[in-house]
Structure formats: C-alpha cells, structure tokens
Amino acid sequence: MPAADSPVRVERIVDDAVMRSVQELRVSGDQYRFVGDTAFNLGNSLRDPMSEAMAVFAGETVVGFYRLDFAPRAIAGRDWPEPAVGLRAFVIGLAYQGCGFGAGALTATSADLRRRHPGRRLLALTVNCTNHAAIAMYRKAGFTDTGELYLAGSSGPQHVMLYRLQPQALT
Numbered sequence: 191m192p193a194a195d196s197p198v199r200v201e202r203i204v205d206d207a208v209m210r211s212v213q214e215l216r217v218s219g220d221q222y223r224f225v226g227d228t229a230f231n232l233g234n235s236l237r238d239p240m241s242e243a244m245a246v247f248a249g250e251t252v253v254g255f256y257r258l259d260f261a262p263r264a265i266a267g268r269d270w271p272e273p274a275v276g277l278r279a280f281v282i283g284l285a286y287q288g289c290g291f292g293a294g295a296l297t298a299t300s301a302d303l304r305r306r307h308p309g310r311r312l313l314a315l316t317v318n319c320t321n322h323a324a325i326a327m328y329r330k331a332g333f334t335d336t337g338e339l340y341l342a343g344s345s346g347p348q349h350v351m352l353y354r355l356q357p358q359a360l361t
C-alpha cells in the first residue's frame with residue numbers, strides 16, 4: 191500500500207506489467223454501475239486509435255486508470271465550442287480510495303494534457319447524478335457542472351461537467 195503522501199503521477203499505458211496491474215483494480219459492488227469493469231475499459235481504450243489508456247501511480251504503485259477519448263462527440267454525444275478531450279472510465283481501485291489519489295490524479299491529468307495536447311482547451315465528462323463521491327471530487331478539482339443532463343447512460347441521468355485546460359481564445 192503506497193503511503194498517503196506518495197507523489198501521484200499519470201502515464202500512458204504501454205507496458206504489460208502496468209496493464210496487468212490495471213486489470214486487477216476492483217471497485218465495490220455499489221460503485222460498479224458507475225464505471226463498469228476496468229479490465230474491459232482498458233481493452234476498449236487500447237483498441238481505439240482515438241483514445242489513450244492512462245494509468246495513475248502513487249509512488250510506484252498503480253492505483254487507478256482512466257481513458258482519454260479524443261473522438262468528436264465522445265462525451266454526451268455532442269460537440270463543444272472549443273477543442274475538447276473526454277475523460278472516461280476514471281477509477282481509483284477500492285484498496286487505494288480515500289487517500290487523495292483521485293484528486294491527485296486529476297491535477298496530474300490536467301498537467302499532462304496541457305503538456306502533451308496543448309491544443310485541447312476543455313476536459314469533458316459525464317458522471318451519474320447519484321455518484322456523490324465522484325461529483326464532489328470533480329467539483330473540488332475545478333470542474334464545473336454545465337447544467338445539462340445526459341439521459342442516454344445505462345445507469346440513469348448523468349451530469350455533464352467541464353474543466354478548462356487552456357484560456358478561452360479571444361475572438
């Protein structure tokens with residue numbers, strides 16, 4: 191178990207050992223409907239040329255996973271007025287939750303995107319309206335609720351949230 195003050199970093203997954211660690215991440219029964227099976231999500235991300243499969247590390251331990259989706263309309267089936275990237279399947283393994291790693295991963299994600307994809311101005315996601323822990327985490331990390339509800343999710347209505355990666359372009 192990594193210490194709670196371990197530095198958190200994110201990396202694109204290229205390594206078999208990291209893939210195996212991600213495949214072993216579990217969530218609680220209650221959380222499963224919010225994120226599904228992480229091994230399945232990893233496989234989908236790796237197969238999709240428009241996505242990047244990302245691992246979250248606390249120290250040298252793989253504690254989480256997410257998918258960056260660069261496809262147009264990746265999130266909520268809609269376009270955005272500025273270049274955006276979708277954050278999907280975000281998870282911190284049950285054994286590692288409650289230590290600040292989720293919050294740390296979001297900070298690291300925004301820094302990583304600003305560095306590797308400076309043309310993307312918005313980070314977009316949907317989150318189930320009953321997923322109070324994740325909503326609180328995203329708010330705290332600086333995401334704002336667009337006020338829009340996405341109704342096509344399989345587990346009920348979802349909030350659509352945005353995080354600004356780059357300042358709005360002057361017109």
Ligand SMILES: CC(C)(COP(=O)(O)OP(=O)(O)OC[C@H]1O[C@@H](n2cnc3c(N)ncnc32)[C@H](O)[C@@H]1OP(=O)(O)O)[C@@H](O)C(=O)NCCC(=O)NCCS
Binds near residue numbers: 225286289322323328
């Ligand atoms: C949501 C999730 C990523 C949070 O990860 P985490 O590492 O436990 O979160 P952190 O410890 O960094 O907490 C960050 C903030 O999130 C909120 N939070 C986290 N867990 C919470 C809980 N059980 N209840 C209420 N708020 C919670 C708090 O605001 C917390 O800040 P605080 O500790 O200063 O109060 C994790 O619970 C998870 O993977 N859940 C299952 C998958 C999921 O729902 N993913 C989101 C899909 S959109």
